Amino acid sequence: MASETTQLGFWARVQRASVERLHIRLESLVVLLALSTAMALLSPYFLSLSNFLNILLATSTIGVLAIAATFVIGSGGLDLSLGSVMGLAGVAGAFVAVNLGWPSVLAVIACILAGAIAGYINGQLVTRAFVPAFIVTLGMLGLARGLALVISQGRAIYGLPPEIVYIGQGRPFGIPMPVIILVLTAIVAHMVLAYTRFGRHTLALGDSEGAARAAGIRVEHHRRIIYTLSGALAGLAGLLFTARVNAGDPTAGINYELTAITAAIIGGTNLFGGRASILGTMIGALIMGVLQNGLTLLAVQSYYQQMAIGGVLILAVFIDQYQVRKESRV
Amino acid sequence: MTLLSLHGIRKSFGAVDVLHGVDLSVAAGEVVGLVGDNGAGKSTLMKTITGIYRADSGSIEFDGKDILALDPGQRRRLGIEMIYQDLSLAKQQDVASNIFLGREPTKRLFGLFPGFVDKSEMDRQAARMIERLGAHLPSINRSVGSFSGGQQQTVAIARALTFNPKLVIMDEPTAALAVREVQSVLDLIRRLRSEGIAVILISHRLNDVLSVTDRIVVLRHGRADADLVTAKTNMNEVVSRIVGGGDIAAAAAHEQRG
Secondary structure (H helix, E strand, O other): OHHHHHOHHHHHHHHHHHHHOOOOOOOHHHHHHHHHHHHHOOOOOOOOOHHHHHHHHHHHHHHHHHHHHHHHHHOOOOOHHHHHHHHHHHHHHHHHHOOOOOHHHHHHHHHHHHHHHHHHHHHHHHHHHOHHHHHHHHHHHHHHHHHHHHOOOOOOOOOOOOOHHHHHHOHHHHHHHHHHHHHHHHHHHHHHHEEHHHHHHHHHHHHHHHHHHHOOOOHHHHHHOOOHHHHHHHHHHHHHHHHHEEEOOOOOOOHHHEEEHHHHHOOOOOOOOOOOOOHHHHHHHHHHHHHHHHHOOOOOOOHHHHHHHHHHHHHHHHHHHHHHHHHOOO | OOEEEEEEEEEEOOOEEEEEEEEEEEEOOOOOEOOOOOOOOOOHHHHHHHHHOOOEEEEEEEEOOEEEOOHHHHHHHHHEEEEOOOOOOOOOOOOHHHHHHOOOOOOEEEEOOOEEEHHHHHHHHHHHHHHHOOHHHHOOOOOOOHHHHHHHHHHHHHHHHOOOOOEEEOOOOOOOOOOOHHHHHHHHHHHHHHOOEEEEEEEEOOHHHHHHHEEEEEOOOOEEEEEEEHHOOHHHHHHHHHHHOOOHHHHHHHHHHO
16 A cells, blocks of 8 residues: 555646545646636736636526536436526526515525425436436426516516615625535535535445445435425526516526536536535536636627537536546556 | 344346245354356345335345345444445545445534544544454555555455444455455354354355365355255355256366366
């Protein structure tokens, strides 16, 4: 054991320590720093406190969705419905607050509950109907989006009460509320995934379903909880978005699953499950945020930004798979 | 004293009947070999004991309790452990995570929040268990997928023995091992017997089965076809029971050559 450790180079040892202790891949941190440096050199507006808060604010919605993606992908599943469920949840909350005129607390609950129900249905179909997660959540992508359009009759719902708007636009101590909510959510999610039995079983499940079953873990039950959790987080993202733009927009969150899944993969989540960390995912989400912010500052058309995100996703998976194959050959 | 007794266990998958009423009993501290041709139903039978499969009919009693309705986790807590042929390890997780999977010790975080895994306690106990088995692993903090076959086998055995089982089922534990490693697994089985732990050994290597077991049960066409006392039988009889007639002499000679 000792001889092997000394054989490893300094970089390899730091890498291993960061994976074992902090559950992050060092490469993603390097990419984030390199990208930020590049953007700072290219744009004079990049390095400022207000722009930094802008990036965090723009990352908050994607960040919450990426946490959901991390749990699902880490467990060996997939949730393509994240963006649509987020849109549905925002509309549901706005409908409860504006059309029904119910108290804001109920609107907040409606957002998260709508997401959780959609996720619960995903989980039931995946574990009981034996339809692959890819198909179930792709179907839910269409279903949830359609339902959001039906509820809102295709138009954004305006006129949210001030308490809801505060969730999106308030700035206690100068820090945007969505950023505070993202950070708190990420801390709790990190603790749960890395240090609780639930989190360990989630990764074991994604690693080897057979091993998890043999160990007495109730595999189907666990999957249903994870999909429900994923939906509830998409609901929270919908709340943050709706509150920030002050409207229940039925088209909110289109293509967000693409960015969220990309953030999770860049952050070191194994596409096939078994390895994931929220800390890594947050770095991944920041990379996506810096990329989008930088490209906007450089006045690159948003069409190209979309292309960049898609390209980054494929590149991240390529690099990950390349490393896995290299390691397994040793 | 009978530890495990099965009566009339039936199991079918769709139109395929695998088990047609199996009777089997194992006493505490007894080592029973389970042999049979491919497709005789050995693995299916063992999985109905561990609870991975639910028997269609029949009864299973363990330690005087009816366990037919219990799930794998509950049966494990009663003391039934299985070492699977494919080892059933979570390859990206480390040694302690595999040994304690589903049974992680927990503590309160900051003395407040319950349910947090006590990783340092897990690592400590895992290291102690590996040491007790006399095995050497490069590091217990590495993912088990980076280990050799024999090292992974050690982790699987450590997982089965950490929680003081009463019955350990081993499915082809020596199939993928080098000669020296085979001997250490056989020694381990003898040690378990001396500690009063019952073992069911599934193996194609009849020499191993004959050298280490007290009894040999032959499974054939989904039934327990023969129940032989190891001390009173021999290779020829076991082989003839497995193949059920035909060219017994040739088959036995083939087995003898190993």
